[in-house]
Amino acid sequence: MTSKSIVALEGVAKTYGAFTALHPTDLAIAEGEFVTLLGPSGCGKTTTLRLIGGFEQASAGRISISGQDVTERAPYHRPVNTVFQDYALFPNMSVSDNIGYGLSVKSNNVPKAERAKRVGEAVTLVGLEGMAHRRPGELSGGQRQRVAMARAIVRRPRVLLLDEPLSALDVKLREGMQVELKRLHRELGITFLMVTHDQTEALALSDRIVVMNQGRISQIGSPIELYDNPANPYVADFIGGANLVPAELIGRDGDTAAFRIGNGMVVRSRRATAMREPGRRITLGIRPERFVAATSGATNSLECVIRESLFHGDRLRLELGLDGITMPLFAELPRTAVSSPSGVEPGSHITLLVDPDDVMVFNAKEDQE
Numbered sequence: 049m050t051s052k053s054i055v056a057l058e059g060v061a062k063t064y065g066a067f068t069a070l071h072p073t074d075l076a077i078a079e080g081e082f083v084t085l086l087g088p089s090g091c092g093k094t095t096t097l098r099l100i101g102g103f104e105q106a107s108a109g110r111i112s113i114s115g116q117d118v119t120e121r122a123p124y125h126r127p128v129n130t131v132f133q134d135y136a137l138f139p140n141m142s143v144s145d146n147i148g149y150g151l152s153v154k155s156n157n158v159p160k161a162e163r164a165k166r167v168g169e170a171v172t173l174v175g176l177e178g179m180a181h182r183r184p185g186e187l188s189g190g191q192r193q194r195v196a197m198a199r200a201i202v203r204r205p206r207v208l209l210l211d212e213p214l215s216a217l218d219v220k221l222r223e224g225m226q227v228e229l230k231r232l233h234r235e236l237g238i239t240f241l242m243v244t245h246d247q248t249e250a251l252a253l254s255d256r257i258v259v260m261n262q263g264r265i266s267q268i269g270s271p272i273e274l275y276d277n278p279a280n281p282y283v284a285d286f287i288g289g290a291n292l293v294p295a296e297l298i299g300r301d302g303d304t305a306a307f308r309i310g311n312g313m314v315v316r317s318r319r320a321t322a323m324r325e326p327g328r329r330i331t332l333g334i335r336p337e338r339f340v341a342a343t344s345g346a347t348n349s350l351e352c353v354i355r356e357s358l359f360h361g362d363r364l365r366l367e368l369g370l371d372g373i374t375m376p377l378f379a380e381l382p383r384t385a386v387s388s389p390s391g392v393e394p395g396s397h398i399t400l401l402v403d404p405d406d407v408m409v410f411n412a413k414e415d416q417e
């Protein structure tokens with residue numbers, strides 16, 4: 049753990065009987081960071097959060113918060129607080145009583161006047177002025193979410209744990225609350241650790257994202273690092289999406305390597321500087337939005353058959369067939385890039401080009417990561 053880490057996991061693992069939900073994991077989170085645990089259902093992100101919160105006991109390893117070993121401590125004796133997915137509000141208590149509850153319990157008995165002051169501040173911070181006397185049943189989903197946030201921050205934890213905090217909200221409200229979360233993080237200056245399976249949310253909010261896969265950390269990085277330089281095909285596909293195509297190295301010309309895909313088509317990449325051995329099998333990654341419509345025969349162009357075209361407002365998402373490649377490829381083009389309506393009819397042909405700087409190259413073995 050570095051001196052600036054506020055949360056540190058060293059070799060932390062969790063097993064349930066014979067099943068390993070979290071393999072031995074190291075993770076260091078700096079004070080004030082907004083870190084997101086991201087991954088598909090079952091990858092171990094909630095387990096990691098619950099281990100830090102103290103709701104699960106680690107099977108191995110050590111968890112430190114603010115430099116203190118809390119591995120054996122109960123949730124209430126850790127300087128963290130959790131916002132739960134379902135908010136877990138008391139239905140018969142007012143908004144202000146819900147928010148102040150944590151301050152009034154025996155182990156954390158804050159004097160009444162101080163309690164009222166802190167609750168008032170929290171109510172203002174989350175924008176619930178005028179609603180302090182309502183019960184949760186008299187609030188909208190977004191307002192209930194704000195109560196849950198206020199209740200978690202009123203105890204002034206060093207670290208706020210957020211378990212899919214926006215998942216109960218509809219899409220429009222979610223976007224609004226994402227802005228709120230970001231603002232709260234900035235104003236409070238405390239460390240946020242959030243779990244989500246929504247990559248857009250993770251990209252929009254986080255200083256760093258921890259991408260998890262099958263109980264292991266697959267990559268940690270800033271949103272830009274993960275999008276621009278994914279370490280493996282799993283991250284490339286999970287963050288932003290990528291066409292992953294098996295390929296074979298033909299040779300290279302200076303900084304540009306040439307690969308064969310499908311029935312002999314050639315794709316060039318400038319992102320494979322170390323690869324020299326012709327015949328080497330790798331996986332190419334091309335993001336759908338990196339394709340541009342081109343004229344036939346251009347360098348690094350692919351002749352594709354349009355299988356399906358989906359209208360996305362200003363963009364079209366095309367499902368494409370390539371000779372000798374069984375799985376479909378996807379391209380996202382500006383609507384204006386496809387001039388005639390018949391150009392997107394299923395069965396019609398299109399030439400797509402990709403810049404060699406945008407062709408990612410992964411070792412084939414990394415497919416498993």
Ligand SMILES: Nc1ncnc2c1ncn2[C@@H]1O[C@H](COP(=O)(O)OP(=O)(O)OP(=O)(O)O)[C@@H](O)[C@H]1O
Pocket residue numbers: 064067068069087088089090091092093094095096245
């Ligand atoms: N109490 C438990 N007993 C047995 N297995 C469990 C228990 N809790 C979690 N698991 C298993 O551990 C794995 C990781 O679960 P976890 O809840 O951390 O996943 P997750 O990535 O948060 O997924 P989700 O987004 O669905 O919540 C899953 O396969 C899950 O079935």
